[in-house]
Amino acid sequence: MIDFIQMTVSGIAVGSSYALMALGMVLIYKASEVPNFVQGEMALLPVFIAYMLIYSYGQSVFTAFFGALAFAMFLGCFLEFAVVRRAKNPNILGLIIITIGLEMVLLGFVSWKFGADQRVMPFPISSYSSIMFGNVYISTLDLLTLVAALVIMVALFLFFRFSKLGVAMKATQQNETAARLMGIRTNRVKMITWGISATVGTVAGLLLAPVFMEPYMMWDPLLKGFAAAVIGGMTSLPGAVFGAYIVGITEHLFGGYVSMEYKAVVAFVVIVIVLCIKPSGLFARHYVKKV
Amino acid sequence: MGTLLEIKNIETYYDLIYAIRGASLSVEEGSITAILGNNGAGKTTILRTVMGLIDDQPDKGTIEFAGRRIDGADTEKIVRMGISLVPEGREVFEELTIRENLMMGAYTRRDKKAVTRDLDRVFAYFPILADRTGQWAGTLSGGEQQMLAIGRALMSRPRLLFLDEPSLGLSPLLVKEIFEIIKKINQEGVTILLVEQNAKKALEVSNEALILENGRFVMKGQSGDLMKDENVREFYMGVRSTESAKGYQRWKRKKVWR
Amino acid sequence: MTFFAVSGLTMAFGGLKAADDVSFEVAKGEIYAIIGPNGAGKTTIFNCINGIYPPTEGKIIFRDKNIRGLSPDRVARAGIARTFQNIELFSNMNTMENIMLGRHLFMKTGLFRGGLMWGKKSFAGKEEIQNRRKVEEIIDLLELQSFRNKMVGALPYGIQKKIELGRALAAEPELLLLDEPCAGMNAEEKQDVIFWIKDIQDELGITILLIEHDMNMVMDISNRILAINFGRKITQGTPQQVSMHPEVLKAYLGGDDEPDLPDPAQKEHQQA
Amino acid sequence: MDMKRSYYEDVRLFSSGVTVFWFVALMVFLFFYPFVFTNYYVYMANYIAINIIVVVGLNLLVGYTGQISLGHAGFYAIGAYATITLMTVAHFPFLAALVCAGLIAAVFGFLLGLPALRLEGPYLAIATLGFGLTITTVIGRIEMLGGRQGLHAPDLVIMGHHLTSDRQFYYLAVTITVLLVLLARNITKTKVGRAFIAIRDAHIAAETMGVNLVLYKTMAFALSAFYAGVAGGLYAFVLRFIEPELFNLFLSVFFLTMAVAGGLGSVMGPIAGAIVLSFLDLQLRNILSIPYIGDWLRDLSASYFSLTGVSNIQFVIFGSILIAIMLFEPLGLYGLWIRMKKYWKPWPF
Amino acid sequence: EVGVTDTEIHIGQWSPQTGPAAPWGAVARGTDAYFKWINANGGIHGRKLIHHYFDDAYNPAKTIAGVKQLQEQTGMFAWVSGVGTACGLAVKDYLMERGIPWVGPSAGSRHWVTPPQKHLFNVYPLYLGDAQLLTEYAVTEMDKKRIAVVYQEDDYGKQGLEGAQHVLEQHSMELAAKVPVSISDTDMRPHTMKLRQAEADAVLVFVTPGHVARLLGTGKAMNFEPQWMSTTTCGDFPLMIAITKGLYEGVITASFGMAQPTGNVGGIEHINNPNHELMAKYKTEVYDAFAADDERWGYTFTTGIGLAEPLVEAIRRAGRDLTREKLVAELEKMENFQGLMGRITYGPYDPDDPLCRIGQQEIFLQQCTADGGSKILTDWQTTEFIPMSQ
Ligand SMILES: Nc1ncnc2c1ncn2[C@@H]1O[C@H](COP(=O)(O)OP(=O)(O)OP(=O)(O)O)[C@@H](O)[C@H]1O
Ligand SMILES: Nc1ncnc2c1ncn2[C@@H]1O[C@H](COP(=O)(O)OP(=O)(O)OP(=O)(O)O)[C@@H](O)[C@H]1O
Ligand SMILES: CC(C)C[C@H](N)C(=O)O
Ligand SMILES: [Mg+2]
């Protein structure tokens, strides 16, 4: 029983970082309908910028982190403005390839600048300290990630619920021409979502970095985040978080009770099963085109 | 009353297709202007050009709205200046509800109270929409979607309203109502540019009309005059001396592939 | 033999009954129109016949067989083709290919024979040529020659509607469902469509089920009319009978006013 | 336009004598290629030929049928493993093993096609991605397939000839590639191909015209998987050693990239994509040995970046090229070709 | 001979400079610096070593392409090192069929010597050996009862697992747990849970340094602190101390000579490290002089030197008229050659005897101190070769 609880808690812990990536994914998908493969690298570069601020410019950890978040906002907006927007009559696959291209460029830059070695990112709290409930451990860093994921989700949720931007995003995604005809500055909407998305991703990155920092650090969270977003329905913020916890918990329970070897892929099998039952994920209504 | 919209000699290309070949048009403030024309004449293209929906077009010519150049401006900006378009093919937001769709129409407006009033007004025009506020627009019937598209445009309280075949897919009763509505909102001060296939209705309701063929205006005049024109009657209103199709002798010979 | 009959057809979306106990019968060779206000459930009936929606209740009999619940392709195989209200063309194919797809059911080329098409004389080659001939006939009939090699996505609305008609014809159906074939056309073009529909009926012997809001046309060409509202049948009968039915007048045509006809001459013809 | 003598002109393999000429020229070129170029370029041609097979097959799925796949490396792996296993365990001759491997991959394609019937967009992307990952994970667990230790390819014997050199293998690979490309081209021009496109453009309309969605969607998956499977079988003999990690997600993504950047929905596009991107992929690592540019990049790295990471410039360049292709030509390299053709219209292409 | 001119000897090498495996790229850069140093000191018999190394991103298809290109367009005399089991296996046949010598594959896989190849000379001590020695030590010296293995799911991890199991069998013991890690795993919690559940008191980890760091961190956060033990791969203590933020203290690893030679690690004396001086010399003469500014002096870099030493030595011994045949002959004659690593001995080619090409099986154990220095636990030990089971 203790094991079960521990595994569930750990699942939630790891799920929280997936959740942050998933939230970022969902945001961009909501406005642009692109599965965003540069999500991870949009977080990676700011994380390394923070690292640089700390080590090369002697900034404090807090300044560096804020700097990174601000930079992320800028980076997201910039990528949308300078690249994604420039695509002429893009189709979804074209956009996917563009994000893959961006991914390569950013990853290339980071590895070019910093080499392939592991780095050590200082963090205000130790990643080794943990809180114990009975026999169940949760590391303070995990707890922080969990809180961050939930707070960001709620904040985004409320923001999109009560600001016009939320509907504007949805409208943009569904029919960009019509959205522009409504006077929605679709380009600006998309740019902002890219910015927010990069910032959310960077939060995830900064929380992952103290444990593990190298140029490929964001790949696994990206894939799992993508998976989580899909389970949640790709357009739902709570869905993304929920999906992330499903992925995290399944992984852990499966790893614990069934097989460690297949742990890495179990999430995807679960997804296929979920999707067979609900083709648009758990939190999205399935729209069947009417003729 | 001055000229609200002034289109001078615009030319529009779709890539290599020369769709609008120098068209000029001016719309008087407070009037209803109708554009008639065959399939593919370029009516939709003119509206889309004015709205800035075709990238980098018009290729030549100028468009002025209320004295300001708008050719080459962003659609969003044009819309915010007070032009609204009911697009061909409805273009409703399929996965938004009826209410959300209508509210998108009022996206640029800040006067919440007036928006609510306008919403009620739209619901009064189209009661069926009021019954279904929570239904996804994509699952509406064709005619319902058309009503929604019109309602959505009304929600923005435009100065100038473009209607691209508003009666498309509507029942005869609703067609009548639509034209009543058009008249009414015109009386409320909205200038209207109307593209219609239903020439009779369009000419009835409009003050002035133009006929577009192959990307050029070929005829222009007061609606009343046009209605009497022989050619217009024959080609756009289908008025012929014979009675109905049932009694027709088929005159179009079928060609056999060589 | 029952050629085509719908009985007790009900289609519910949640609480909304888009079609509610609709029954009618269509005789071979006739043009049968369905009219009704917007949202009355006309398209829904088509979708049920077609197998796009699974009806909640009811029977759909086509040539003595119940085709309810068959998937759309099976329905097509049974001999029913249709056009759509909102154009559903294959926008990245040209006109010829679109119509060629209508021949799908008549072609037997599979992966292997298609992949190994090595000349005019090969199975696939022969089949292509044969079906192309058929397609050309349709292109000629509908006067689409100048659009033959154009991508349909960019063609004008009215042309697209014609291509859809052509595609449906290519399937050589016994029953053809036309959902607002004249929408978006001007008077002259409508006339053309009317002729074609007549031709289809007369020369090809295809039975037609028609939805149309243009009363002029409906009155002109249909043998019988079914009027529905709120998914329920109001009345059924000859054009004259239906057009004078008070409920049709009120809900559909617009109360006291006369139907939307361009010419006084025709008005008289109507009321005769 | 109206002067057509026969409808067959629209579908036949060579639309005119000029095309026949170019095709023959190409064949002659391909035949003499190994005599002209060094072995390294022959290897490169083999590698590219194999990629062409995969990408042409992938394009049938992605470009024609409109179904995305991020799991093609999985089919590729199945083909590679099946070919070797059939040859070593069941003692199949190579070609038989290759065809069977393709068929086995096709069966998996069919199976993956089933859930795909209901999925689209990102949902399908993640399902196929999961498939790719699962396949390699499972193969890594099967001891008979060598697990993570990998598997060596047996000797390649065709009709009594041992194919040991790249040059010998070249003729095999190129023959198979040409055949499969022609096959794909014909398929797209006939009934099945039209049905694929119809499904992509308007699946409901396609269905009402009699296209069986279940059949054709799964067929597209199976066909595409068959191509990947055959390519995988050949790949096993190019490397002569395979292990599961070879068939990772990057590879699937790379395949998709080649297809899209080449230009979906045409046969020539993906071929161009496969050639250009495979070539870049192999050649960009040499960027630092280009005179002047290499030195300049090194100086740049030393002063602003790091020297240990300097090789990563190839990513930056590769990514930028991808972006540039997609930005300037949404139809990919094929679009570029079309434009050039328009420009050079008078030329007899 | 191919690749040998009056003034030059061309030597090829592949390594991942990009991609997830890029940290191993330092091996090639180590070799590169080493060759530069040799050249700076006059080369070998009047010839300079021209080092061609290329990036294959750990992708065998690219390894083949690169090897062919260099071999056929420039002409390599021999190949040195070359990172990765899969990459190596993909080009093995090509090189062997052509009789091109290949010395010191950069991965401790048994594949290199089963079956032994005339022109392939192993240098790197096998992972099997690491596992054997570590397990033996844990059982006999530390009296550990519950030994668990965490292994990466590839050659590296699998052979580690096999080695540990082999030794435990000899002691009639069983593994407390074996926990697989896939390269893509970033989350080590489930693995840690498994180990904790098994109540392991010593854990052998056959994973990458990054994974080790995360594993230790996760363990620490879960209050699970067994005796961690690892391989030569994770024996770079200064690096490990840094990326584990000090957690690495007390961890025991196998080693072939990476102990920090300088005084900057807290004055630990490397009593048993016979190549201390050589290491110090390389640090100043090779690394300081020829490595890029941002290069790290660490295990991968020194491995690059260590793996190339036998080749260089053999070329030197072969004399001025250098041929491949002579090179092979000299290598075969090599006995107890001591460079950075353990003593290397080859024998005449015998297709049935892996030991004729294995080179060395010598390692020793070291324990990490708080400041990243090492405390030497054992003297050089030779482990028994476990042949492939089939
Ligand atoms: N996206 C496009 N790409 C290329 N050509 C186009 C495009 N849209 C329209 N065209 C062409 O431009 C011309 C004008 O089309 P337009 O849609 O403006 O006609 P219309 O008068 O609105 O016709 P309809 O009455 O059918 O709506 C047509 O010949 C059409 O083929
Ligand atoms: N998939 C669906 N989900 C929910 N409601 C639906 C769905 N399809 C149709 N409806 C509703 O059913 C009713 C009938 O729709 P239908 O499309 O059949 O109308 P119609 O008679 O064709 O109208 P029109 O003349 O405007 O095309 C409409 O009110 C519509 O909103
Ligand atoms: C030489 C080393 C860099 C190889 C490493 N031990 C590995 O196999 O992963
Ligand atoms: Mg139009």
Ligand SMILES: [Mg+2]
């Ligand atoms: Mg309808």
